[in-house]
Amino acid sequence: MNRDFELIRSLLFLFENKPDSAMLEYPEIAGFDKAQIAYHCRLLNDAGFLRCEPITSGTSARVVRVLPFELTWDGHEFLDKVRADTTWNKIKSSSREKGVALSLLH
Secondary structure, rough: OOOOOHHHHHHHHHHHHHHOOOOOOOOOOOEEEEEEEHHHHHHHOOOOOEEEEEEOOOOOOOOEEEEEEEEOOHHHHHHHHHHHHHHHHHHHHHHHHOOOOOOOOO
């Protein structure tokens, strides 16, 4: 599955706007299915942007799913960098023009 930076940004906004730090088992983002959202929550956990409870495989320590709670400090920092639509669009446009993939820069 490919990383989708629009989904990543949407998830960060969703967790920023949650009224509390309760676990959100199945975040919903229009246009994306549960498998895509679950995968991107794992990526955001791996990147240190979301605080999550990992669910591991029954036969190994491999994380098969995460139960997300809230943004981390780094998650808030990254979101602040890409918050404005104009900035976000410039980043995407520049990336396309240069043929460079976006990355989750801390």
